Amino acid sequence: MTEIKSPPLTPELYDYVLAHNPPLDPVQSALVESTHALFPGDAIKQVAREQAPLLAFLVRLTGARRVVEVGTFTGLSALAMAQALPPGGSLLTLDVSQEWTAHAREAWAKAGVADRIELRIAPALDSLRALPAEPHIDLAFLDANKDGYVDYWEEIVPRLRPGGLIVADNVLFAGQAADPTVTDGPGAAMRVFNAHVAADRRMESVMLTVADGLTLARKV
Ligand SMILES: C[S@@+](CC[C@H](N)C(=O)[O-])C[C@H]1O[C@@H](n2cnc3c(N)ncnc32)[C@H](O)[C@@H]1O
Numbered sequence: 001m002t003e004i005k006s007p008p009l010t011p012e013l014y015d016y017v018l019a020h021n022p023p024l025d026p027v028q029s030a031l032v033e034s035t036h037a038l039f040p041g042d043a044i045k046q047v048a049r050e051q052a053p054l055l056a057f058l059v060r061l062t063g064a065r066r067v068v069e070v071g072t073f074t075g076l077s078a079l080a081m082a083q084a085l086p087p088g089g090s091l092l093t094l095d096v097s098q099e100w101t102a103h104a105r106e107a108w109a110k111a112g113v114a115d116r117i118e119l120r121i122a123p124a125l126d127s128l129r130a131l132p133a134e135p136h137i138d139l140a141f142l143d144a145n146k147d148g149y150v151d152y153w154e155e156i157v158p159r160l161r162p163g164g165l166i167v168a169d170n171v172l173f174a175g176q177a178a179d180p181t182v183t184d185g186p187g188a189a190m191r192v193f194n195a196h197v198a199a200d201r202r203m204e205s206v207m208l209t210v211a212d213g214l215t216l217a218r219k220v
Pocket residue numbers: 045046047070071072073074075076077078094095096097100122123124125143144145148
């Protein structure tokens with residue numbers, strides 16, 4: 001039998017984890033609160049609190065200068081990554097919603113990072129296909145429609161520099177990715193994506209049980 005070493009994540013244990021992570025800064029905290037106030041039915045889309053400092057950590061760890069994000073929403077993950085960029089670094093973030101991303105723009109301006117973030121409003125696949133074909137991306141974060149992940153992956157991998165990183169969120173999709181009775185919808189789409197990633201010899205990938213599941217994949 002497979003030995004499970006992770007303790008069950010209780011509210012108390014989650015609070016403990018958050019207490020031992022870098023806290024959200026005032027603009028990030030205000031963005032979490034305002035997103036819940038303005039868009040209560042959609043606030044769940046925002047990355048989990050432990051993921052914002054993790055994404056910033058990964059940007060710093062890799063020294064990424066060119067970051068692409070698929071799925072902006074109200075801009076928390078873009079904010080955290082943009083704040084971690086080195087001087088001259090830039091982040092391109094892709095979404096289809098004018099309404100949600102207008103709120104993102106306000107937060108980026110308040111944090112003083114608007115000048116290093118470019119937002120493109122269009123279906124992400126179109127925006128990715130319009131990018132230069134040569135490898136120029138250091139880090140990409142996938143966090144949009146789950147049925148698009150495989151296509152986004154296929155557009156990003158050739159544009160990723162050797163050693164570049166793809167971070168994919170929601171790879172467990174509340175456990176549905178591993179549930180064979182779920183045959184349709186985003187959970188099933190994530191199962192297809194996860195198999196695609198695991199079989200891709202261009203990339204070395206690890207799947208982590210962070211939040212709703214996070215895959216880290218490095219271009220070999
Ligand atoms: C889970 S949210 C992103 C959360 C964001 N990373 C954050 O931390 O707040 C997913 C986003 O993907 C966007 N989206 C959905 N389908 C899309 C598509 N085809 N192209 C671009 N963006 C899309 C949605 O509008 C939504 O804002």
